[in-house]
């Protein structure tokens with residue numbers, strides 16, 4: 001029987017979206033087609049506070065999560081935010097840059113050019129198309145676990161802590177990348193809609209730019225579906 005570890009769960013403990021074991025590790029993605037890019041600049045944390053500019057709601061929840069991790073003795077440097085908000089325009093630049101890099105690599109090694117379709121298919125395995133990245137929302141955070149890579153990242157004490165506790169703070173893993181976590185607790189769609197309504201109307205919205213302290217655990221019906229393979 002397989003005993004691959006995903007966080008502190010074995011892969012065989014997770015079946016068809018039903019999480020088994022104590023950690024409740026399942027994937028739930030911040031949906032760029034639902035949230036889009038922040039409609040107001042104030043939704044993002046100012047650059048001088050966090051250069052990665054996460055969404056203010058996610059930033060607030062991340063801060064509480066880091067405090068809880070520190071209290072549990074986790075080395076919280078691993079949980080620092082390295083990358084968060086990326087505009088569609090920036091992603092388009094990244095996309096073009098990487099595509100060109102791919103073309104050049106073939107040219108330099110003397111390989112014949114690939115049809116654009118095939119080139120883009122290969123590229124999509126590594127880079128989200130502009131408009132399709134969860135990072136457009138500001139709710140996707142790449143943490144400092146990045147340099148550990150996938151295998152070491154999942155084995156690290158910081159990841160194991162996240163696997164067990166992050167959901168309490170509204171964060172869900174993107175399972176292929178241990179550094180990438182997304183803030184999307186139940187009720188976030190309504191909260192963001194209300195935030196934008198108030199900002200449009202010029203009403204105070206400070207209370208909404210700070211998420212509640214503890215996020216209720218999602219019911220099974222609300223849970224995102226797990227990918228077929230981990």
Ligand SMILES: [Zn+2]
Pocket residue numbers: 135140141142180
């Ligand atoms: Zn990411």
